[in-house]
Amino acid sequence: MSLVERVDEWALLEEVLGSSAERPSRVVVVRGPVATGKSELLNGVAEQAEARGLTVLKATGLRAERRTPMALFGQLLLGADQLEKRESGAAARVERLLDDARFTAMLRDPASEREEHVRAHVMRSLTAALHAMADGRPLAVLIDDVQYADIPSLQCLQHVMRELRAKPVVIVLGLRTGPHAERPMFSAELLRHPRLTQLRLGTLGERATAEMLRDHVDEASARRLAPDVHRISGGNPLLIRALTHDILAHGPSSDTSLPALHTLTVGDAYRQSVLSCLHRGDDAVLAVARGLAILDDTASDTALAGLLELDHETVALSRRALESAGLTQAGTFRHPLARTAVLDDLTREDRLTLHRHAAVLLRRGGAEPPVVARHIVAAGEVTDTESLDTLWETATRARRDEDVSLAIACLQLADQACPRGARRSEILAELARCVWRVRPSTVGPHLAALRAAFDEGWLSEQAVPVLLAGLLWQGRFEEAAEIARKCQGAYEGSSAVAAYLATGAVRTTYPALRDRVGADNWPAPQGPADLTAARGHDPRSRAGAALNTVLTRGVDQHAADLAETVLQGTPLSDATLEALTCSLSTLIYSDRLTRAAHWCDALLREATKLGGPGWQAPLSAIRAKIALRQGNAVDAVRYGTNALSWMTPLGWGVGIGSVLATLVSAHTAMGQYEQAMTYLDHHVPDGLPETRYGLELLHARGQLHAATGRVRPALDDFLTCGELMTRWGIDQPALVPWRSAAAEMHLRTGGEAEADRLVKEQLSKCGSGQSRTRALTLRVLAEVAGLRRHHHALHEAIEELEECEDRLELVRVLGALSRSHHALGELGQARMMARRAWRIARDARAESLCEHLLPYTDGEVSTPDRPARDGESCxxxxxxxxxxxxxxxxxxxxxxxxxxxxxxxxxxxxxxxxxxxxxxxxxxxxxxxxxxxxxxxxx
Missing domain, CATH: 1.10.10.10 (Winged helix-like DNA-binding domain superfamily/Winged helix DNA-binding domain)
Structure with a gap:
């Protein structure tokens, strides 16, 4: 038997047993919370008593036999080994006495101590039979869990203590503390005994916890684990042993750089032991534990009393019992698994009933909506309008506090309970937004619900843009166009739908939608005045106006400034994500790549902290595009692959075209043509070619064709880009420089005149602030006109590139400049330009560019330039x-x-x-x- 922190108690019991033959009877009551070692102590007493020659009679109170007359006393008389050694007549006589006692007790109230359950002469005979079993030796009567003893047995035990007070008898009783754990009259009789000793067992301290751990794990592990094990177990020996079992089952740490140390694991053994403690305790304690699990951090005594229909005193005593047993601390469970175990132990119907009752009580008590809503969601039903209001308010707060899971749960339940109408439309729209953020691939059913509501005629106008946005993202343009056309007649004025279709984001991302909707149903584009007024204070309108300006009229300083203003003053949320991504795109197309990278990195950090692939994926895709335009193909691939990993292709919708375009271009720049080709084989939505993202992918495919020598397919792709951009009204080289790309292909096929026309046309479209676009146009212009004649254009291109930091384009310009110097016979300058290009390309892992562009191989330019001649200063x-x-x-x-x-x-x-x-x-x-x-x- 373990004597951890039980040395004094054990010494007293040994003294009682040692003096049992010389002294009159002694009564020892061992009190303590559930599972704190009472039974183990009594088992040790039994072994010690038998070793000292005492006759030992043992019994254990059982909850199931609490109302069974003479169940406990019968164990003492009929369960003893000594009874088998006596003549059968004595055993038969004891059986008759017990039957007589049972018959009398059956006529009495089994819960009343005031009634006489056993007649006096029967008790005297049973006491004599009990004493006779000692056979002349001292007698030890050991009863565990006496709180479960039936009243007739307790009355007989009281008689034994009175009648054998002068005899060599030791009575040891194990009594669990807690509400309703003791019989008042029996407790009073105990206190009247002149030689009563009471021992109180409590939970163990941290040092004792470490000692118990040392029996199973190494010294270092025991010392390290003891604080956490003690905190979780509360010093309860049963829970300490359970945690030790979980620790051993998990095994030592697998970190080879450390000694073989065990790690703390809270598992199934702990869960089962928690339930064992509760089911061995009082019914009220178990009920309060369940109430604590249901109410969690809102579990006041008043709330528990109302929920469980118990009086306040019982609740207070039960909470004290839970704390003394090491199960709770400061009113809550010491470990979340304990709460989970208690909830799982409830039947489904009991759990739902408690949650329903809790929701009503808390709402009447003025609790905050999120507190009440959690119980409504757990119960899974909405019983009245007030509950529906609570769910909506909680969903709104949860979205604001970034608890999207709670918001979705509330909205889903509200959707099931709310009747058709404007309110349910709002619920459906909010649900679609939340689901898209955390599980974009599962938004389909919610869009279907919105579409069904629209077809049935009860979807509110304010919810239609959410439906349109989802359909457009999935490439379902015909459905979106059909809804847009119907909205003209379904809603008077149709302001919300018209405003959505008029935004720059829609017009420039889905430019082909106008032909499907029809010019009559397509709202007028935003004019120049909208750029300054920016349609009030709506970030989405301001960002859309800026993007529309850049892609339809060219790079504009005010548009870029407006985009950065939106980024500065708009926090990341489901409602603002589109405005923020539009603003980032505006900065990208305005060649403000450093500022775009700064803001995108900040938003990515925020998205990572708040969570949600619906945020992280599009922001990672934009960051990949920025890295590519900065000439950092390696980072472009890293961000691009991260973006694809955040969402499935179904969740990406048509937006996947932009990510694939970046990855194809980045791998092409690094000479990794096979990897680039794999992304072209990626499954994409059918509607992708009708979007700006499809335009980007088409241009990237043309770049791959050009890099692999497929001139005609590359030219076709670039010219197709130009045809689409012209038709859609977004023909700006900042988006896709198709003219310079096509001009390079014309040069390869001998079409110098057409190449010259295209590149000069593109140069005329490059306004101020377009350093990157202008630089690549100047490079192609120099190639078209002959490097000798446009040597100065290349130097101008380098100066432009120093502003935007596009290293890949800088390699191309340096290569052209090296070839220009070489053609002019300036070999030293040619080598220096080539060396510079090689160094930058090697840093960007784009050496393949130099292999095609430079007149020198790496080996030829790696040697240093000539040293200074004599007399020259270095x-x-x-x-x-x-x-x-x-x-x-x-x-x-x-x-x-x-x-x-x-x-x-x-x-x-x-x-x-x-x-x-x-x-x-x-x-x-x-x-x-x-x-x-x-x-x-x-x-």
């Missing part, structure tokens, strides 16, 4: 070490910001160093810097 000798490092990085195409990051200095410091470098080397521009300043600079 430029690097005139510069400080810091200036050489900055100048060398600048000479190889790194922007000031990149140099600052690489050298861990500020951008201002970089600018100051460059100013001094220009003065010392007598140069005025970045492109004039020599490339041999610092051979060991890590570029």
């Amino acid at each position: 430029p690097s000798e005139e510069l400080t070490d810091a200036e050489r490092r900055v100048a060398s990085l600048a000479s190889f195409g790194h922007s000031n910001r990149e140099i600052a990051r690489k050298l861990f200095i500020t951008v201002s410091t970089v600018e100051q160093h460059l100013t001094r470098v220009y003065r010392k080397l007598n140069v005025t521009r970045r492109k004039d810097l020599p490339h041999d300043l610092l051979a060991d600079t890590a570029c």
Whole structure:
């Protein structure tokens, strides 16, 4: 027997047993909460008593026999081994006495201690029979769980204590504490005994918990686990053993860098032990435990009393019993699994009944709607309008607090209970938005419900845009067009639907929709005035106006500023996601890539913190596009693959075209043509070609064809892009520079005149602020007109690229410049441009670009330029070490910001160093810097 923290109690019991032969009777009552070691202590007493030569009679009170007359006393007389050693006549006489007692008790109230359940002469005879079983030796009577003893047995036990008070008898009783655990009159009789000793067993401390753990795990694990095991078990020995079993079942830590330490695991053994403690305890304690599990952190004594129909005193005593047994702390379960175990132990009907009752009680008590709603959702039924209001209010708050799961649960139940009409329309729309955020692939049934409501004529006008947005995203354009046409007659004025169709996001993302809807049903586009007024204060309208301006009229400084204003002042939510993504796209098409990356990274962090693939996927896709336009193909692939992993193709809808386009272009730039081809084979919605995303994918496919030498298919793709963009009214090179791409293909087939026309046309469309688009146009212009004649255009392109940091396009321009120098016989300059291109391409993992663009292979440009001749000064000798490092990085195409990051200095410091470098080397521009300043600079 374990004596952890039980040494004093055991010493007292040993003293009682040791003096039993010389002293009159002793009564010892061992009290304690459930499962704190009372039974183990009594078993130890029995073993010690038998070892000392005492006659031992044992019995255990059982809950099921609490109303069975003489059940406990019968165990003492008929369950003893000594009875078998006596003559059969004595056994028969005991049986007759017990039958007589049972017959009398059956005529009495089994719950009343005041009535005489056993006649006096029968009790005297039973007491004599009990004492006779000692056979002249001291007698030890051990009864566990005496709180479950039937009243007739207790009355006989009282008689034994009185009649054998002077005899060598030791009576040890195990009594569990708790509400209604004791019989008042029997307890009073105990207190009257002159040699009564009471022992109180409590839960174990942390040191004792560690000692119990040491019996099963190593010293280090026991010392490390003891605080958590004690916290979860409350020091209850049964729960400590259960947790030890779970720990051993889990095994030692698999971390090979650490010693073989065990880890804390709370599992099935703990769950079963919690239930064992509760079912062995009082019925009221079990009921209160269930009430705590149902009400959770709202479980006040008043709420529990009302829910369980118990008096306040019983509730208070039961909560105290749970805490003393180590099951709860501060009114809540010590571990979530304990609460789960109690809930699972309830029948489904009992659980639903308790939740229904809890919802009514809490609502009457003025509880907050989310508290009440959780019980309504758990009960699974809405009984009145007030409950429906509670669900709607809770869903609204849950969305605001980013508890989308609760919002969905409330909305689903509200949808089932709400009758057809405007209110249910609002519920359906909100449900579709929430589901799209967390489980985009499952939004189909909710769109079907919205469509059915529309067809039946009770869908409100405000809910129609949600239906249209879902249908358009899934590429179901004919259905969307049909609904848009019907809305003109179904809703007077049709303002909500018209406003949705008029937004720049819809007009530019689904430009082919206008032909399906019809010009008469298609609202007028937003004009220039809308860019400043931005249709009031709605972020979605402002962002749409900015995007529409950039894609229909060209890059506009005010549009880009408006987009950034939306990003600055709009928090991420289901309602604002479209406005934020539109604003990011506006910055991308305006070549404000650094600002776009800054805002997209911030939104991605927020989306990751709040959760929801419906947010993370589109933001990751936009971040991939930004990385690609910055010339970082590696990051573009990383962000793109992450975007695809967040949602299934079904959830992506037509938006998957943008992700696939980025991945195809990025792999093409890195020369990974097979990987690029796999993304072209990806399943896409049928309606994708009618969207802006399909346009991007078509252009990416043309790039892959061009890189693999398939000139005619590439030209067809680029010209198709131009045809669609012209027809849709979004013919801006910032979106897809199809003219310069087609011009390059015309050059390969001898169509110089057409190439010249296309590239000059594109150059005329490049306004101020389009540094990246203008740079690539200038490069192609130089290729078309002959590198000798447009040598200056390439230098201008490099200056433009330094603003937007597109490293891939910079490699292409440097390659063209290297070929230009080579054609002019300037071999040294050609090698320097080639070396610079190789370094940037290698850093971007796009060496394949150089293989096609440069007149020199990597091996030919890797050797340093000629050393200075005698008498010549080396430029690097005139510069400080810091200036050489900055100048060398600048000479190889790194922007000031990149140099600052690489050298861990500020951008201002970089600018100051460059100013001094220009003065010392007598140069005025970045492109004039020599490339041999610092051979060991890590570029």
